[in-house]
Amino acid sequence: MDILKNHNQxxxxxxxxxxxxxxxxxxxxxxxxxxxxxxxxxxxxxxxPSAVVAGIVGPNGAGKSTLIKAILxxxxxxxxxxxxxxxxxxxxxxxxxxxxxxxxxxWTYPITALELVAMGLYRKIGWFKPVTARYRERxxxxxxxxxxxxxxxxxxxxxxxxxxxxxxxxxxxVQDASMYFMDEPFAGVDASTEEAIMxxxxxxxxxxxxxxxxxxxxxxVRRYFDHLIMLNMRVVAAGACSEVFTEENLRxxxxxxxxxxxxxxxxxxxxxx
Amino acid sequence: MSLIPSIILIAVTTAAACAVPGxxxxxxxxxxxxxGISHAVFPGLVLALLILGAFxxxxxxxxxxxxxxxxxxxxxxxxxTRLFAGDAPLGVIFPALFSIGVIIVSxxxxxxxxxxSTVLTGDINYAALTQLQINGMAVGPRAFYVMLVILLVNILxxxxxxxxxxxxTFDPDHAASVGFGSSRLYYLFMTTVSITIVGAFEAVGAVLxxxxxxxxxxxxxxxxxxxxxxxxxxxxxxxxxxxxGFWAAYYLNAATSGAMAMMTGxxxxxxxxxxxxxxxxxxxxxxxxxxxxxxEQLLVMHxxxxxxxxxxxSACSREGVRRHIRWEPAFAEKVIRVGLEHGYIAxxxxxxxxxMGGRQLCxxxxxxxxxxxxxxxxxxGLEKHEYEQQ
Numbered sequence: 001m002d003i004l005k006n007h008n009q010x011x012x013x014x015x016x017x018x019x020x021x022x023x024x025x026x027x028x029x030x031x032x033x034x035x036x037x038x039x040x041x042x043x044x045x046x047x048x049p050s051a052v053v054a055g056i057v058g059p060n061g062a063g064k065s066t067l068i069k070a071i072l073x074x075x076x077x078x079x080x081x082x083x084x085x086x087x088x089x090x091x092x093x094x095x096x097x098x099x100x101x102x103x104x105x106x107w108t109y110p111i112t113a114l115e116l117v118a119m120g121l122y123r124k125i126g127w128f129k130p131v132t133a134r135y136r137e138r139x140x141x142x143x144x145x146x147x148x149x150x151x152x153x154x155x156x157x158x159x160x161x162x163x164x165x166x167x168x169x170x171x172x173x174v175q176d177a178s179m180y181f182m183d184e185p186f187a188g189v190d191a192s193t194e195e196a197i198m199x200x201x202x203x204x205x206x207x208x209x210x211x212x213x214x215x216x217x218x219x220x221v222r223r224y225f226d227h228l229i230m231l232n233m234r235v236v237a238a239g240a241c242s243e244v245f246t247e248e249n250l251r252x253x254x255x256x257x258x259x260x261x262x263x264x265x266x267x268x269x270x271x272x273x
Numbered sequence: 274m275s276l277i278p279s280i281i282l283i284a285v286t287t288a289a290a291c292a293v294p295g296x297x298x299x300x301x302x303x304x305x306x307x308x309g310i311s312h313a314v315f316p317g318l319v320l321a322l323l324i325l326g327a328f329x330x331x332x333x334x335x336x337x338x339x340x341x342x343x344x345x346x347x348x349x350x351x352x353x354t355r356l357f358a359g360d361a362p363l364g365v366i367f368p369a370l371f372s373i374g375v376i377i378v379s380x381x382x383x384x385x386x387x388x389x390s391t392v393l394t395g396d397i398n399y400a401a402l403t404q405l406q407i408n409g410m411a412v413g414p415r416a417f418y419v420m421l422v423i424l425l426v427n428i429l430x431x432x433x434x435x436x437x438x439x440x441x442t443f444d445p446d447h448a449a450s451v452g453f454g455s456s457r458l459y460y461l462f463m464t465t466v467s468i469t470i471v472g473a474f475e476a477v478g479a480v481l482x483x484x485x486x487x488x489x490x491x492x493x494x495x496x497x498x499x500x501x502x503x504x505x506x507x508x509x510x511x512x513x514x515x516x517x518g519f520w521a522a523y524y525l526n527a528a529t530s531g532a533m534a535m536m537t538g539x540x541x542x543x544x545x546x547x548x549x550x551x552x553x554x555x556x557x558x559x560x561x562x563x564x565x566x567x568x569e570q571l572l573v574m575h576x577x578x579x580x581x582x583x584x585x586x587s588a589c590s591r592e593g594v595r596r597h598i599r600w601e602p603a604f605a606e607k608v609i610r611v612g613l614e615h616g617y618i619a620x621x622x623x624x625x626x627x628x629m630g631g632r633q634l635c636x637x638x639x640x641x642x643x644x645x646x647x648x649x650x651x652x653x654g655l656e657k658h659e660y661e662q663q
Contacts, residue, residue, distance in 0.1 A: 036355065069446070072449075072450050073449070074446055074449055074450065093450070093451070093452050094452075096450070098446070098447060098450040098451075100444065100446050100447055104444070104446060105443055105444045106300075106443070109300060109442075109443050110300075110494065110497040110498060110499055110500050110502070110503045111439065111443065111499060111500055112498065112499060115439075115499070116443075119439075119440050119443075119444070119447065120451075122436060122437075122440055122451060122453065123451040123452055123453075125436070127437065127453075128433060128434075128436075129436075130435075130436065131436060155498040155499075171447075175451070
């Protein structure tokens with residue numbers, strides 16, 4: 001359990017060495033991803049402590065989704081090494097949950113919200129075995145947790161965008177993982193859903209879980225995250241949010257994209273060049 | 274077995290066997306891959322016939338099915354080069370494979386019991402003539418038993434992997450992240466599709482088999498909230514198409530396979546038109562209802578404006594409403610009637626006035642909710658009007 005307590009240290013110190021007694025929750029070394037020899041991610045090094053909500057920010061095309069997918073072995077990486085709590089991802093699959101982008105699936109698919117949530121339990125259920133009442137009950141509890149209990153029997157196409165995002169989250173919650181990767185969970189949801197989701201993520205952190213969130217809205221970075229990864233094909237800065245979320249790092253991450261940068265500088269507030 | 278029951282048995286089992294994997298083809302948006310497979314297996318079928326001759330063996334089904342899988346692999350390999358966007362690789366590969374079969378069959382003296390036309394549409398009557406002999410007894414058409422086995426295999430496969438198929442079809446990334454690597458299951462599924470297509474080839478041919486795979490599943494999709502019901506409906510539609518199609522062909526003296534495929538198309542058009550919620554009629558109905566309810570809101574808003582602001586009696590009369598909002602007289606009457614029925618407006622001697630219900634309706638449509646409703650509470654709608662009268 002003391003693994004879970006050593007958070008809030010800055011992990012900016014690179015090259016802290018291989019995982020030893022207290023391995024970081026997420027340890028990435030020299031991760032490079034290329035499509036047809038065109039690099040998308042360059043030599044990523046990350047050490048993220050456990051029990052944090054970590055934001056992943058960067059301009060479009062910076063490789064934020066690819067980073068998550070590479071960590072989860074969903075896209076092949078050219079080089080590199082990923083460890084979750086000190087062990088290779090392949091051995092840790094059961095304790096890692098993934099919430100893909102909402103647009104990545106076809107919402108006209110003929111299943112009910114409850115069936116979608118129950119998909120998070122398939123790994124536990126195993127091959128060939130059916131989803132029994134016990135598992136459906138577990139899925140129902142998770143739906144209740146995200147405030148969607150009344151929609152269990154609704155076909156997923158008849159849910160609003162925010163509701164769809166909530167049941168995606170519920171599907172991750174039933175996995176009861178120790179680490180979560182969420183790809184833009186706030187895309188296209190209303191303010192109240194965003195608050196509700198954020199409250200759940202904070203609750204996960206209280207339970208000692210580590211949550212990674214691909215995020216776009218720089219104005220809320222400070223409020224939402226205690227750890228931040230600033231990405232633009234390589235890691236521009238990573239560490240405690242309060243330390244790395246600076247104008248200098250934003251400029252290096254977003255480059256010449258001025259409108260964005262202006263908003264970002266507004267978001268930081270107070271820091272004058 | 275006599276001819277008519279033989280044909281019906283073949284038609285029903287063929288349609289049902291296609292309807293099961295068709296569901297997942299439609300959900301994966303791979304209908305055109307089915308088209309590709311149905312053409313790609315043809316040279317395999319021809320070669321198998323040449324080599325094995327009239328000798329009927331399971332290889333006649335499994336051998337050609339390998340070509341179907343080859344197509345799936347080849348298309349994926351070409352897609353991976355990223356040289357082409359969309360389905361160009363499919364369009365290049367399957368005609369090339371198909372043409373090999375056409376060349377062999379079209380040579381004179383090829384000695385094959387196939388012509389170019391049966392290749393496309395099959396010949397179910399001919400298939401019904403080949404009876405399976407067991408101990409010298411004819412026990413029914415061979416094609417029926419072939420399709421029955423394929424149907425059972427498809428049902429067994431779907432039942433066994435139901436949960437896994439459901440997940441990998443819906444969200445392959447999530448499936449992979451929880452350890453249900455989808456590629457092995459995918460190729461297994463494509464194998465069953467290939468075998469089904471080869472089996473159905475004799476009865477319905479390369480083109481019409483696509484109709485049997487796709488149309489019943491597409492119709493079922495429009496009606497289904499769950500995967501289970503989509504599978505059941507798909508099989509039901511396929512069997513209906515087979516039976517109705519057979520009798521239609523019988524009375525028209527036309528090709529059975531053509532009539533069957535036609536029926537799947539007709540059933541699809543009917544569901545497309547009349548499916549609740551997703552169907553065209555229901556969509557039109559919803560749109561018409563929205564039009565009325567929007568017009569209602571507009572009318573109430575107009576009345577609020579004139580009751581609260583400058584009170585122009587002429588603007589609030591039935592005639593005035595029509596002129597101000599520029600509605601057709603009939604439509605205006607309809608909107609006013611519905612508004613009165615819903616209690617959003619009321620009629621007093623000098624025209625129409627909004628009620629509190631009407632004000633609430635409008636406040637829901639406004640960004641700044643309090644405005645209209647507050648006015649209503651402070652200054653009253655109908656209530657205010659009544660107050661003035663007292």
